[in-house]
């Protein structure tokens with residue numbers, strides 16, 4: 001079902017909207033160019049394309065008319081890209097626009113309907129890795145800035161653009177990045193264009209994100225693989241051990257069964273509960289969007305709504321296994337096997353505490369006395385904000401005008417590590433999380449795609465937002481010294 005409406009352009013912004021529409025072919029061309037670069041930030045991938053995409057992004061920012069464009073580097077990190085336009089004056093608020101130029105790997109490229117790094121338009125959607133997450137986010141900022149410069153030669157607000165290069169691996173260098181560049185980024189409000197709209201044609205304003213933690217668990221049973229015929233029966237193998245161990249993470253209903261796993265979860269307010277109920281979330285539609293096969297049931301606490309389970313509760317999932325593949329398997333008892341476990345943390349939860357609970361659980365449930373070791377990886381807390389106040393009013397007005405429909409206030413089950421440190425560094429500056437994905441986007445999965453109609457509306461919405469923030473948001477002087 002499509003809830004599409006036409007934009008309701010405020011008359012005073014006619015010229016900006018027209019410039020934006022006129023610039024769309026260039027915007028699209030630049031997006032295609034970015035999607036062609038396989039900027040996979042994950043370990044064991046060539047870092048060169050990530051640098052190339054940083055340089056391509058810098059060129060696009062420069063071409064759009066941003067000043068001071070450069071790569072921001074910290075030791076060991078993939079490069080960030082920065083540019084600014086600070087000529088609206090000290091009386092105007094400063095807006096930091098965030099997106100990221102790195103992408104997720106494509107483990108199963110052969111199962112895509114198009115080659116993942118060849119942007120291809122099919123039925124109004126642009127397919128390709130990063131077409132939505134988050135190269136479209138980069139281009140939303142570029143298109144909005146350029147529309148103002150083309151129409152008026154200047155912007156009504158001061159703008160800083162920051163495009164990260166390692167969001168998809170949990171932003172491991174954020175702390176050193178902020179230590180070095182906090183002053184450069186200082187702003188009155190941040191706009192992060194990297195999440196979902198509620199539906200095609202129906203924008204979303206996201207006020208919560210789940211956190212994430214990763215753990216690798218290794219199960220060892222034998223000094224080396226041994227003949228399964230000779231020894232099978234009395235001698236246990238590590239693969240069975242690992243599978244049993246992973247199986248203990250949930251109960252029969254698929255509810256996480258780790259002691260203490262729900263510690264700290266912030267209860268919903270009555271207001272939120274009724275907002276979630278009102279939003280509903282059509283279970284059949286959600287099933288289709290997720291691609292759940294016929295007969296596959298929902299998991300999790302049935303007394304909580306599906307949206308609450310997706311946005312506001314923690315979850316635990318194995319996402320990878322290291323064991324002999326079928327091709328390399330031999331009739332042996334497997335000596336050792338590992339799994340990577342992903343935990344999504346709910347607002348209110350302390351990542352270290354939950355990681356400790358999961359580690360404890362895994363070690364305590366070691367099957368048949370096997371050796372279980374746990375290696376924790378990156379951990380990022382969830383984020384939640386009170387979606388009220390002038391910045392949110394401005395966003396509601398801008399999105400309402402651009403989409404012809406008021407934004408739904410939504411949560412997001414995913415993680416953007418940048419949000420909380422930014423807000424902390426700048427005295428709780430409001431964070432506006434706007435959408436570029438829709439339920440069919442399949443970010444991180446196969447056949448990632450961008451709805452091109454909504455992409456244009458997202459660009460328009462951000463162009464309007466600049467105007468809406470003026471007069472609503474108090475300005476402080478955020479000129480950087482650099």
Ligand SMILES: [Zn+2]
Nearest residue numbers: 133134167194
């Ligand atoms: Zn993203």
